[in-house]
Amino acid sequence: LFKRRRNKMIENAGIRGPTPLPLLGNLLELVGNDTASVFNLMENLTSKYGKVVRMWLGGQCVLMIRDAKYLEDIFKSQQLIAKNDLYSLLDGWLGQGLLLSTGPKWFSRRKIITPTFHFKILEEFVEVFDQQSHVMVKNLMKQADGKTVVRMFPKVCLMALDIITETAMGVKVNAQEHPEFAYAKAVTDTSNIMSDRFMKPFDRFDGYFRIFHNQRYRHLQKCIKIMHEFTDKVIAERRDALQKSIDNGTYEAGSSVDEMGIKKRMAFLDVLLQSTVGGKPLTNMDIREEVDTFMFEGHDTTTSGICFTLYLLSRHPEVQQKVLEEIHSVIGEDKEKPVSMKDLQDLKYLDCVIKESLRLYPPVPMIGRVTEQDIVINGVTIPAKTNITLLMYAAMKDPDYFPRPEEFLPERFMDTEEANKINPFAYVPFSAGPRNCIGQKFATAEMKSTISKMVRHFELLPLGEDAKPVMNIVLRSETDVQLGLRPRK
Numbered sequence: 001l002f003k004r005r006r007n008k009m010i011e012n013a014g015i016r017g018p019t020p021l022p023l024l025g026n027l028l029e030l031v032g033n034d035t036a037s038v039f040n041l042m043e044n045l046t047s048k049y050g051k052v053v054r055m056w057l058g059g060q061c062v063l064m065i066r067d068a069k070y071l072e073d074i075f076k077s078q079q080l081i082a083k084n085d086l087y088s089l090l091d092g093w094l095g096q097g098l099l100l101s102t103g104p105k106w107f108s109r110r111k112i113i114t115p116t117f118h119f120k121i122l123e124e125f126v127e128v129f130d131q132q133s134h135v136m137v138k139n140l141m142k143q144a145d146g147k148t149v150v151r152m153f154p155k156v157c158l159m160a161l162d163i164i165t166e167t168a169m170g171v172k173v174n175a176q177e178h179p180e181f182a183y184a185k186a187v188t189d190t191s192n193i194m195s196d197r198f199m200k201p202f203d204r205f206d207g208y209f210r211i212f213h214n215q216r217y218r219h220l221q222k223c224i225k226i227m228h229e230f231t232d233k234v235i236a237e238r239r240d241a242l243q244k245s246i247d248n249g250t251y252e253a254g255s256s257v258d259e260m261g262i263k264k265r266m267a268f269l270d271v272l273l274q275s276t277v278g279g280k281p282l283t284n285m286d287i288r289e290e291v292d293t294f295m296f297e298g299h300d301t302t303t304s305g306i307c308f309t310l311y312l313l314s315r316h317p318e319v320q321q322k323v324l325e326e327i328h329s330v331i332g333e334d335k336e337k338p339v340s341m342k343d344l345q346d347l348k349y350l351d352c353v354i355k356e357s358l359r360l361y362p363p364v365p366m367i368g369r370v371t372e373q374d375i376v377i378n379g380v381t382i383p384a385k386t387n388i389t390l391l392m393y394a395a396m397k398d399p400d401y402f403p404r405p406e407e408f409l410p411e412r413f414m415d416t417e418e419a420n421k422i423n424p425f426a427y428v429p430f431s432a433g434p435r436n437c438i439g440q441k442f443a444t445a446e447m448k449s450t451i452s453k454m455v456r457h458f459e460l461l462p463l464g465e466d467a468k469p470v471m472n473i474v475l476r477s478e479t480d481v482q483l484g485l486r487p488r489k
């Protein structure tokens, strides 16, 4: 009865989809698809049934949406903030941190975490971006002969991991120099296993995964244990240091000092240690959930964004030249000069390049929500317990909003009338509304810093195979991101 009511409501809303079979629904539509072909599947379904498609996956009703008008209502909604079942895969590692939590818990956490990304705090991180991208450039020099095909994902991933560990926890793990270090390896292995499971419907069930992939299951549990123990240890040490500074009178709200009482850069973790909810400080467990969430959200996503931007620059030398000229005029020609936040803000053309890259290759290509009660979206009523998949990858290539959607045209974001016309709900790489990406400014600064560093040191060459986007939890490429490097004089 419930299913029939739901079907009726969706039909009344004018939403169509393939005819479901008894019990199976439209599961057969998914058979034979993999992480690469999933984008074609979405494209085919939406061109056949419209920008909103209804699917039945067994007994579960799913709406796949690429229509900016629907996206606007969903993103703006204060009611439609609960994540769907798919996210529960991440539960073992992230607990109920900001990404996964909902309701009052999410609301209170979001409120205290927002100031963590204050401009003053981000400004201090620019030095970390600069130092870690310097290590990457130094390591890449060995392959920069203008002929070797370099695979960028693993290199950028370790750099992004170094950056997020230092900024989120205030500790250096030197993953670029020691990728075998247990914590760094546990983070990369966990991200890889999770991504893999995400795309294999049966593997998503813990029971199934435990029985049929027992070795991987045990490895995942071991990695999660390593990560939790590491985060716990860092939190305990930094709480101790904070307490000591209070005891010996060197404490100053909003600052962090080492054992000698010397002021040092605040990590996100230090800000959380000094935060309170209803007058009470956060427990170590509360802080661990949030730090782990930053660790997950804050390195794979930026890796993807940086890699695809470098790839596009290598394939568009005229754009790369303009980026280089802008860097010379804003930062100067001295390749070793450290950059400031002001420099990064002044790289306006690079900003457009990154925006256009995130449009073509959004690191988070889809997100999921679930309706907790009947809800009106774009003038139609969507029933409770409907899974919603927001197809950002497809929405950002909608020709109704982006003329010549498949082309790499950074100019479309320049401060012109055309750019001002871009519908903010059609361009959503960082999501939008109350549950948007809290790390957007951090991510943009990190990408600008590391990409400009690469362009200052290397000419990026169009070597190797083309990128083939695949849907893992974040967007990756089946062929990695391949390019060549030639040191600049």
Ligand code: HEM
Pocket (backbone or CB within 6 Å): 083, 098, 099, 100, 110, 293, 294, 297, 298, 299, 301, 302, 305, 362, 363, 364, 367, 368, 429, 430, 431, 434, 435, 436, 437, 438, 439, 440, 442, 443
């Ligand atoms: C290019 C890089 C990034 C992209 C494209 C990106 C994109 C996104 C998107 C689309 C969401 C919404 C996810 C959803 O609703 O399920 C999100 C949420 C989030 N992001 Fe990012 N992100 C990036 C980098 C970062 C960084 C560097 C951090 C932290 C340092 C971060 C922390 C978060 C957190 C904590 C959330 C959950 C926010 C909430 O639900 O209140 N992200 N991000």
